[in-house]
Amino acid sequence: MPTHEAGWAHADGALRGPAWLRPPADHDVLVDRLWSTTAHKVDGELVVGGVSVPDLVADVNTPAYVLDEADFRARARAFRDGFAGYDVYYAGKAFLCTAVARWVAEEGLSLDVCSDGELTVALRAGFDPARIGYHGNNKTEPELRRAVAEGVGRVIVDSFDELDRLERVTVSLGRSQPVMVRVTPGVEAHTHEYIATAHEDQKFGFSITAGDALEAVRRVVAAPGLELLGLHSHIGSQIFDTSGFEVAARRVLALHAQVGTELGVTMPEMDLGGGFGIAYTTEDDPADPAQLATEMTKIVEHECRALGVAEPRLSIEPGRAIVGPAMCTVYTVGTVKRVELDGGAVRTYVSVDGGMSDNIRTALYDADYSCTLASRTSAAPPALSRVVGKHCEAGDIVVQDEFLPADVRPGDLVAVPSTGAYCRSMASNYNHALRPPVVAVRDGVATTLVRRETVDDLLATDLGAHE
Known part of the structure; x- marks a missing residue:
């Protein structure tokens, strides 16, 4: 030097x-x-x-x-109001305790969990299980059994092995379980490789390109104990713009339309993921929730018009953007x-x-x-x-x-x-x-x-x- x-x-x-x-x-x-x-x-x-x-x-x-409780609640409301008409799922994995679960419920948000422990905390807080989504790439049969028994609002299925387990659980309990099929649209999010989750070479979801996603949908439709809500996509975390969502939405909505054409099934919902970025340093410039909502809604409206399909009810997962x-x-x-x-x-x-x-x-x-x-x-x-x-x-x-x-x-x-x-x-x-x-x-x-x-x-x- x-x-x-x-x-x-x-x-x-x-x-x-x-x-x-x-x-x-x-x-x-x-x-x-x-x-x-x-x-x-x-x-x-x-x-x-x-x-x-x-x-x-x-x-x-x-x-x-x-x-900062007031700040947490204000950010929750900003996403709830900015994404009016969407279901907004708070990420339990980011930070969860019983008090925070109550704040999330009081501010009108839904909740994502990805383990039996997180589900336990949510239920201990009195969170409505119908407003809980259950994530995870390796849910065990006991975990799925509890989720179904508690009345979790949606299980995001992630593999064919999990579909086998979930079918056994619903049959044994005599219950019907709403599910979403997590798909990988093959989008490279501009973020750290460990938190980019929609490219092909990673552990989450069913590949659209390889045809696994369509086969998973067929399996769900054929299973008597499973109720198909729609497709779920998540491109990663610490995302600052909607460019990646545009590519992902185009591919996921194309599959959404294909399901309607080939299987005669209209899926009522779709989850676009989220993982919106926050400012850790002065280099970071996060977008406003309302701005994100406007841009993402336009993307979906445009693609649905082009495909000639009705717009599904949308949900998002802001990730770290509320509690971070x-x-x-x-x-x-x-x-x-x-x-x-x-x-x-x-x-x-x-x-x-x-x-x-x-x-x-x-x-x-x-x-x-x-x-x-x-x-x-x-x-x-x-x-x-x-x-x-x-x-x-x-x-x-x-x-x-x-x-x-x-x-x-x-x-x-x-x-x-x-x-x-x-x-x-x-x-x-x-x-x-x-x-x-x-x-x-x-x-x-x-x-x-x-x-x-x-x-x-x-x-x-x-x-x-x-x-």
Whole structure:
């Protein structure tokens, strides 16, 4: 790396972080689209839902997930109203607890689950099973039996093996089960390969191209215990525009029309998936739900006119877009280490008291996040920093690159926005860490929804610990 007499930051190729990252003019100003709507700073202290984060930390410690209830509900309503006439399914896998399931129901949304555990949480919350969709590429017979017995509104069938199981279950229970057939339209979504789910080479759904999707529909139509609702398509997650949906809708609606022509069956519904993107950094620019709805509705109307078929009732799955921006994670800084690199550049490592046990996405998907100093004001210049966790892994990174005040020090609080989706739900006990609590804030009141794990929780399944 070239050197420069004014320092590494002025050298060509110096350590500056990604091109889109800019140093803040004021550490006390938040970038609105990265944070929940009630988040702001007062004298350098982060306030969410009318609750001072430093005061909250004094009660619950760190790490902690802070969930802005008003923001969550507002985003749920925005999708409900923007997609009026659609069925909107909240993604339980993004984050689910009984309180959140109740919020989803109260705001008029339906719910996706993909495991018996998620179904249990939903039912414990009193969620109407008729408004639940059951996903998954390897549902077991006991799981399907429970879903049918509980009256789940739709099972999204994903394989011929599952169809065999579901047929046996409905016959043995003497029940009829509404189903949707998940299809892969062969669309490459512009997202990480692990969350692109509509191309051919992956585990989900029936291929349209190979003819499996049409055969699956035939099987459903012929099964006495199965009621065909329609086709289901999902092109991936963290999607920012509707271009991929246009291609997918054209292929799925063509199959929809083919089913009507060849089998004489009119399917009343269709699920277009969703997986809409959120802002993790200033590089991200999410679309408004109403705008997405307008564009997707036009796509379906156009294709249905071209095919000469009636428009089915549509449903979508916003994915992370509701809970993702509604939550932030708060950490305490433990160490600050400035490491000189080749050429004189310096990387500042800010170590916090959490990491990949509470947010695996950076390590798993190379995901980018932002952060801010949350406990005080600072007049220090911005310094490019890397926020890392406390686990025994070099890849234990929370925020790859961010400008924090140059005087960041042990004891400071650092908050990471947009951690509502897949952070707590994918959290682990790696290094025997205790999973953090989820604390809802609203109108100046903090309520713990999910308590922090304890050592007793950690040892509860360790049979040797009880000898």
